[in-house]
Amino acid sequence: MDESAARTRNRRGEGGRLRADILAAATALLEETGSEEAVTLRAVARGVGIAAPSIYAHFPDRTAIVDAVVDQTFHDFTALLRQAVADESDPAERLRRGCAAYLEFAETHPQRYRILFDRREPAEDDPDRPIASIRKESFEFLADAVRRCADAGVSASTDPFGDATAIWVALHGYATLRANMPRFPWPPHDATLDRIVHGLARIAPR
């Protein structure tokens, strides 16, 4: 996203590259301004260094750009979660790592995290872009981790689904409040994570 550089035209057959540039500019704009409304078609075009109408070759309208950012973000988010727990067989550590990765993503990309979870979902899901299912999927990830702890006897949970829900809301609340209140005297990251994992997943402290 270099606004001043004169963009060199893509070669034939490489027009698709502009799509990636548009997406990158939109993502940067969202992350910088912290506002979905700031991601205007014209602002994105300025970010890429192209004329506004050029975007229409790659996206049907403004909302499609934002939607694409959401899709990309969801992909990045779940990939990070999956990667964080890969190769971890100890169920308690697995849960902890998953939670830590969740918070890490939210801290590294606060606005992209917001766009995933901080908007109200529609009464009925668009079959093409089921935001509710997307959210539920990342929740299921958590529920699975708690279930493993319960199955292994590491957690005293009698209701993994309910406990996973509690963990989820705590993670979400921590992620958003922490981003919104940088000057609050937050306890150390690890201490809060401990509270959440031990207190809510009913795992005894190590």
Next chain:
Amino acid sequence: MDESAARTRNRRGEGGRLRADILAAATALLEETGSEEAVTLRAVARGVGIAAPSIYAHFPDRTAIVDAVVDQTFHDFTALLRQAVADESDPAERLRRGCAAYLEFAETHPQRYRILFDRREPAEDDPDRPIASIRKESFEFLADAVRRCADAGVSASTDPFGDATAIWVALHGYATLRANMPRFPWPPHDATLDRIVHGLARIAPR
């Protein structure tokens, strides 16, 4: 907020009544649309049934309207919290009632709750409108309740501040996720409240 009714002009000396009407319209607009950006000066004027410039007699600019809604909301919120725990001497029940009131406000006025906690605070607080202090104050309310539990020996907490923080983020996460995901299979309200109060405030189940 009746858009069609022809508004009868306020009598002399009662011009201030329009201020209240503007505030009410702005609040209704925010609560209906769920978007701060939707609270435009012109939309508010339409809601009240007046010409847009009439607002300038009562508010210096658009942001002042939103600020006034925030101030009013903060007042309503803390008043509800205070009232919820008045006359309750049992510390555990006091904490529980405080948490329940917190969630109740967020559920009844989801968008007004959002406007309090779901925006990033500025790097430095405006001395006239210290949003950080406002938030901290409602948090202190929670910290005080946890402290009372610890002092009374009802809670096993060794760090009331840290535990109150954990409760706070869980309440906030629950409030916002619940509002954003009406179709998620939420466990019963009471069960989640129990998890939060018992698991995070370290109070043994009754």
Next chain:
DNA sequence: TGTACATCAGTGAACGCGCGTTCACTGATGTAC
């Protein structure tokens, strides 16, 4: 190897819209005499 041409990536000007804000104003209401 040269050239005419189709294709593709991207542009510039223009549109109508709603916005925040300003300005000069209007007309009902109350008050002084």
Next chain:
DNA sequence: TGTACATCAGTGAACGCGCGTTCACTGATGTAC
């Protein structure tokens, strides 16, 4: 009790702005012959 007048609550028209979107276009790039 009547009337002139100041005040107050609120208006209508206009401004410049950035927006999303449309339209006809341009000019470089590759290709067919």
